[in-house]
Amino acid sequence: MSKDKLAGLRAKGYDFDINSILERGFRMFLVQPLLSIAYTLLIITIQFMFAMYLPEWTFLYALLLAPPLFTGFYFVANKISQNQAVVYPDFFKGFSVAWAVITIWLIGQLITALGIFAFVIPGIYLAVAYSFSVLMAIFGGFDFWTALEESRKLITVRWWKFFLFSLVLLLFNVIGVLTLFIGLTVSLPVTFYATYILFEDLTRDIFAE
Template sequence: MNKEKLSQLRERGYDFDIANILERGFRMFLAQPLLSFSYTLLIISLQLLFALYLREVTFLYALLLAPPLFSGFYFVANKISMGQPVVYPDFFKGFSVAWAVISIWLIGQILTALGFFAFIIPGIYLAVAYSFSVLMAIFGGFDFWTALEESRKLITVRWWKFFAFSLILVVINLIGLLPLGFLLPVTIPVTFYATYILFEDLTRDVFAE
């Protein structure tokens, strides 16, 4: 991914239709419903395992396993978007970029937490602005700090709309918690797929090379 082209994209500006992105995210889920559902169940099961029986080392799951596990949705989204066949191991490709993804999640969370601690607004700003950082690392090949910064700068152009988009994703997953979290295996992949679709839409010209 070319930083100069990203800069041009920011200068040119952009817009997006939230409803359209969400609808396409759900359609992407429907392209691989069984694999997406079962993989999300695996993630939820691991979270419950650590929460109930391995509380002392839950931080290890949050630090070392959760980032690459959730990043797997992006690899699958990319294959679906390109019309390529998807197999279950594709969801685990997040481990192929584990160092970059873990670094982004760790540093991003620390900076966001510091923003909340210093003053709530900077924390909210960074939480939204870093939404593309993992995607920047995976598909742009950036190191963790460059990925965080390029995500922040790109999203800042339309931060309020991204804030609305992020808020809707949170609400969707809160709905997924009811009743008893039965819908989470649907809502979680849909939110990741929607995020990927938005990223792909905005950076399509940058990816062209």
């Protein structure tokens, strides 16, 4: 049923305002700024610990820990969107769907890497087109391949605008890194909150049940 509704949305078309999505992402961050910053600092600390003391095992962090850690922002965004109280453990709910998320990240990145290695442009296309894949799995209930494909097909409708949206988010996080990572404590959660908001705007009626 959801796949049929997604097909209908693609056929009808859609649009979105990047500035509005970013502003709402920042407002969502302001609902729980301290918890968002604390969780982001935890992620940054874990990354540094692996890079400094366990560099040969960094790939394990990227494969097994990073996907569910970052996914936690989506669960928090969902609770904030529903006006529910957020507690710190909510950020770790990504581990409740760890297998699905890890599979999506692994397969998605492998396919994207192959696309970049082969012709570059297909890799860039897929990197943007898979932006909703984890959200499709969590809130759409799809298996990893269906989540990847439904994300790709939906985003392709307005791929260039999603590409611009992704560039803005990338620039936002680069600035965060250049401020000695201090700005990253804001830019990183806002990135995930804004992505969630855009996903919810487009699919609210589709996954309402």
